[in-house]
Amino acid sequence: MQSHPVWSRRRQRVARLRAEHPHAAALLAFYDDVLSLQVPLHARALKSRWLGAVEAADGRPPRLRLELLPERPRERDFSRFVRAVPASASDVLKSMADRLASEPAAMSDLLSAVLGRESIDAVAARLDCDAAALEFFPRAFVQPVADALAGQADGGFSGNHDASGNGAVAGDDDSRAACPYCGSAPVAAVLRDEPETKGRRMLLCSLCLAEWAFPRTRCPGCAEERAEKRPHHVSESWPHVRVEECGSCRTYIKAIDLRENGLAVPVVDELASVELDLWAVGQGLTKLRANLLGM
Ligand SMILES: [Zn+2]
Numbered sequence: 313m314q315s316h317p318v319w320s321r322r323r324q325r326v327a328r329l330r331a332e333h334p335h336a337a338a339l340l341a342f343y344d345d346v347l348s349l350q351v352p353l354h355a356r357a358l359k360s361r362w363l364g365a366v367e368a369a370d371g372r373p374p375r376l377r378l379e380l381l382p383e384r385p386r387e388r389d390f391s392r393f394v395r396a397v398p399a400s401a402s403d404v405l406k407s408m409a410d411r412l413a414s415e416p417a418a419m420s421d422l423l424s425a426v427l428g429r430e431s432i433d434a435v436a437a438r439l440d441c442d443a444a445a446l447e448f449f450p451r452a453f454v455q456p457v458a459d460a461l462a463g464q465a466d467g468g469f470s471g472n473h474d475a476s477g478n479g480a481v482a483g484d485d486d487s488r489a490a491c492p493y494c495g496s497a498p499v500a501a502v503l504r505d506e507p508e509t510k511g512r513r514m515l516l517c518s519l520c521l522a523e524w525a526f527p528r529t530r531c532p533g534c535a536e537e538r539a540e541k542r543p544h545h546v547s548e549s550w551p552h553v554r555v556e557e558c559g560s561c562r563t564y565i566k567a568i569d570l571r572e573n574g575l576a577v578p579v580v581d582e583l584a585s586v587e588l589d590l591w592a593v594g595q596g597l598t599k600l601r602a603n604l605l606g607m
C-alpha cells in the first residue's frame with residue numbers, strides 16, 4: 313500500500329535510528345511493525361466521512377469528539393487490529409491480545425474509554441491486565457485515525473502536515489497543555505526556528521500527533537515558568553533531544569530540537585531515545601505522559 317508521506321517519513325526515520333542506536337533496535341523493530349498496521353488505518357480514515365461525525369459543533373476544544381466515531385466500523389477495525397498483534401510484540405502484549413480477542417465486550421469498553429478520555433482501570437481490572445500495558449492497543453489503533461481527522465479538521469490533509477513527520481499543526485499560541493484537537497496530554501516538545509519566531513516551542517500530542525504552540529519556558533504539567541525551576545539536560549548520545557525537567561511538579565518531557573538535527577522526526581526520536589527516560593526516572597522524575605510503547 314502507498315503510504316501517506318508523513319507515515320513514510322516516520323518509517324524511514326525508524327530504519328535509520330535502528331541502524332544508529334543498537335540499544336533501541338528491538339523496540340524500533342516492534343514500532344515499525346506497529347506503523348505498518350497504522351498506515352492502512354490512516355488511509356481509511358482519510359477516505360471516510362468520520363470528520364463530520366466527530367467535529368465539535370460548538371468549535372470549542374477539543375475539536376474532535378472521538379467518542380462519536382461510528383460504532384460498527386470502529387469496533388470491527390479495532391478487533392482486527394488487536395488480532396494482528398505482530399510477532400515482534402512482547403509476550404505480555406501477545407497474551408493481552410488473546411485475552412481481548414476472547415472478550416469482545418471488554419474490547420469494546422476499552423476502546424470506548426480511550427475515545428472518551430476516560431480511565432481504563434476498570435476494564436484492565438476485569439481482564440486482570442496491567443492498565444499501562446493494556447492501553448497500548450486502543451492508543452495505537454486510535455492514533456492514525458485521530459491523526460487523519462486532526463489534519464482534515466485543519467481544512468485539508470495535504471498542506472497542514474509539517475515537514476518533520478508530525479500531524480496537524482495548530483496555529484493559536486495559547487497556554488493549554490491539552491491537545492486542542494483530541495484533548496490528550498503532550499508526549500514531547502518540539503523546538504524549531506520559524507520565519508517569525510526563533511526557537512519556537514510546540515507540544516506534540518501523545519494521541520493524535522498534532523502539534524500546538526506552547527510558551528517556551530512553561531512546564532506543561534504545572535505551568536511553572538521560573539527559570540531556576542526549569543533546568544534541561546542533554547546527553548552526548550542524543551544531542552538533539554533534551555530532557556526538560558520541572559523542579560516544581562517533578563515531571564519531565566523530552567524536547568526534540570530540530571535546529572540541532574533537521575532529520576529528526578519527533579514522534580520517532582522520542583520513542584528511540586529511551587535511555588534518556590531511564591536516566592530521568594533514575595533522577596526521581598516522572599514522565600508527563602508515557603509514549604505509545606509505555607515508556
Ligand atoms: Zn491530540
Ligand SMILES: [Zn+2]
Nearest residue numbers: 531534558561
Ligand atoms: Zn511542573
